[in-house]
Amino acid sequence: MRQDMSSTAADISPGPLPRPSVASNPDIAQQPGTKPAAASVPEDIQSYEELLAGERAARRQAETAARARDEFLAIVSHELRAPLNGIQSWAHVLESQVDGSAGNALVQRALKGIRTGIGQQVRLIEDLLDVTRMMSGKLRLVIQPVALLPVLHAAVESLRSAAAEKHISVVTHHEVSNEQIEGDADRLQQIFWNLLSNGIKFSAEGGNVAVHTAVGDGEVTIRVVDDGAGIAPEFLPHLFDRFSQEDTSSTRRQSGLGLGLFLVRHLTELHGGRASARSDGLGRGSEFSVILPLRKDSAPTLLQRDRDASLPSLEGLKVMVIDDQLEARESLGTLLGSAGANVVAPSSARAAFDWLAAAEITEMPDVLVCDIAMPGEDGYTVLRKLRAWKTPEGKQPLKHMPALAVTAFSQREDRMRALTAGFQMHMAKPIAPDELIVVIAMMSDRGDSM
Numbered sequence: 001m002r003q004d005m006s007s008t009a010a011d012i013s014p015g016p017l018p019r020p021s022v023a024s025n026p027d028i029a030q031q032p033g034t035k036p037a038a039a040s041v042p043e044d045i046q047s048y049e050e051l052l053a054g055e056r057a058a059r060r061q062a063e064t065a066a067r068a069r070d071e072f073l074a075i076v077s078h079e080l081r082a083p084l085n086g087i088q089s090w091a092h093v094l095e096s097q098v099d100g101s102a103g104n105a106l107v108q109r110a111l112k113g114i115r116t117g118i119g120q121q122v123r124l125i126e127d128l129l130d131v132t133r134m135m136s137g138k139l140r141l142v143i144q145p146v147a148l149l150p151v152l153h154a155a156v157e158s159l160r161s162a163a164a165e166k167h168i169s170v171v172t173h174h175e176v177s178n179e180q181i182e183g184d185a186d187r188l189q190q191i192f193w194n195l196l197s198n199g200i201k202f203s204a205e206g207g208n209v210a211v212h213t214a215v216g217d218g219e220v221t222i223r224v225v226d227d228g229a230g231i232a233p234e235f236l237p238h239l240f241d242r243f244s245q246e247d248t249s250s251t252r253r254q255s256g257l258g259l260g261l262f263l264v265r266h267l268t269e270l271h272g273g274r275a276s277a278r279s280d281g282l283g284r285g286s287e288f289s290v291i292l293p294l295r296k297d298s299a300p301t302l303l304q305r306d307r308d309a310s311l312p313s314l315e316g317l318k319v320m321v322i323d324d325q326l327e328a329r330e331s332l333g334t335l336l337g338s339a340g341a342n343v344v345a346p347s348s349a350r351a352a353f354d355w356l357a358a359a360e361i362t363e364m365p366d367v368l369v370c371d372i373a374m375p376g377e378d379g380y381t382v383l384r385k386l387r388a389w390k391t392p393e394g395k396q397p398l399k400h401m402p403a404l405a406v407t408a409f410s411q412r413e414d415r416m417r418a419l420t421a422g423f424q425m426h427m428a429k430p431i432a433p434d435e436l437i438v439v440i441a442m443m444s445d446r447g448d449s450m
Contacts, residue, residue, distance in 0.1 A: 080125055081408035082325065085429035088118050089331035092433035096338055118430060129411065130263055140412055141184040141270055145295055148179055148188075148213070148220060155192035156211060163200050163209065170196070172211045179220060180295040183271045191267050194260040195224040195288050202286070203228035218294050219273075225287045231279035239277050240265040264290070311434055312441035315340030319440065320365035322346055322382060323406075324374040332369065332406075332436075339437050348374065349382040356389060364397045367444050372407035372418065379405060380421040387422065402443040406431060 091114045098104045098111070130139065156170060163170045181188075199209040203226045212223040231239065240261050261277075268275040273292040279285065319341045323329050329345040336343050344365065346352040356364075368386065372379035386398050405418040408429040418426040425439055 079408070080121070081429040082328070084118050084121060085406075085408070085431060086325070086327040086331045087114065088430040089328075089335045089433060091115060091118075093331070093334050093338060122430060130259075139266075139270070141187055143182055143184060145180045146183050146185045146188060148181055148292075149174065149176055151185055151189050152192055152211065152213065152222070155189050155196055158193065159196050159200060162197070166200065166203065167206045168200055168203050169208045170200075170211070171208070172213075174211075174213045176213045176215055176220060179215060181220065181271070181292050182295050183292070187267050188271070191264050191290060192222065192224075194264050195222075195290070198260055198288070199224050199226035199228065199286075202226065215294065218296075219291050220294055222290045222292075223287060224289075225285065227285040229286075230282045230284040231277065231286050232282055233279075236277065236279065240275065261288075264288075268292070311339065311437050313340050314437065314441060314444075317341045317440070317444055318363065318366045319343050319369060320346070320352065320367070321369045322348070322352055322374075322379070323371040324348060325371075328371065335433050335436070336369075336440070341440075349377045349385060352382070352386065353389065361391065361395070361397060365401060367440055368398075368401055368403040369406055369440070370403060370423075372405055372409055372414075379407070379423075380417075383422055404439065404443060406436075 091111050094107070095111050098107050152172075152174075156172060160170065196209065196211070203209060207226065207228050209224065209226045212221075212225065214221050214223075261275075265275045268290050271292055273290060275288070275290050277286060277288045279287070314336060317340070319336055321329055321332050321336070321343055323332070323345070324347055326347070329347065333343040333345045344355060346355055368383070370379045370382055374382075377385075383403050386401070388396070389398055390396055403423045403425075405423040405426045406429065407414065407418070407426070415426040424443055427436065427439065
């Protein structure tokens, strides 16, 4: 071997390597009455393999449990949403039949209570599903440029009636105009809605809630300030925790699951922002702040349709509604019929094909509204068969028929599956009646006249 630690082929001996002597090495010398160290190697390998097999079994068990949980929540969501859809549709029908006379004041109040109850139930279902998606890492955002002011305005207006019931004043002070952020518009509105709802909920009769926005250092700050119940100092660090509630007694004054502020923090962080809260103590109000990064290159955005604009007419439009539940068929049929549509509502694919076989070519539906979860054949199969259906003359009048999936399966992957299967739109139950009418009009090219 050379002095510089380099070597040549001649330096390397081709002979066998020397075997270490156990007796000459005190570190590995065999002790009296013990086995050689090498004998424990198979036992170590066996122990490692057992640990590895146990870890794999535990992982499979955890994955199975996670799938079972997701499937259970999807079924629960479906079973809770489906009846709410019928209740909401019938409430809309009743509302359209009630005039503004004093004798109908009680009926109008009852219908308003029904709508409020439906909204609260839907919100609870959505919050539970969102938290589950967050915990499993399945919550996805549809990121695009979003104008902040219209989203804030929509959140405020959606809670005006709730504030009016408690005679609470809601005022806004905006220092933003056309600023945009990169985000999911629906999730951003969810953030603002939760903050405003929280302020209204914990404010006393005749209280005040204010919404402030300000821009600085490439960020926008949204503050929701109320003069309500306030927050105890010891509870502030736990305010954004999951299922966190300051009062959990059976006599608590405010209902809810304690998920709203947890969702606010998590959704804000998913948008690259941060959420915080402060209060001077119980009875001294509170202030919640959300800070979000602004989009560097803001561009003008399209104005949303006026919420008070009149609904389009479906006069003469032929709509086929397929749903296995009688309540859903009757309520949707009545709702769409009140907008002028001619509705046929079979309960299954077989019933639909029986009707088609007896119908004239001029009676073919212009739009399909189809449930997804049905016994026998689901909505995906029904749509595929309808599109392929031929008349005795060999024509395919339904090949390009617009189709709307109306389902209680509301997760983002459900929507993607419906669109991939050929549906043009996907709407989750319970559906806002006005929105359903607008969507059907747009699908039939009647939305251009709105």
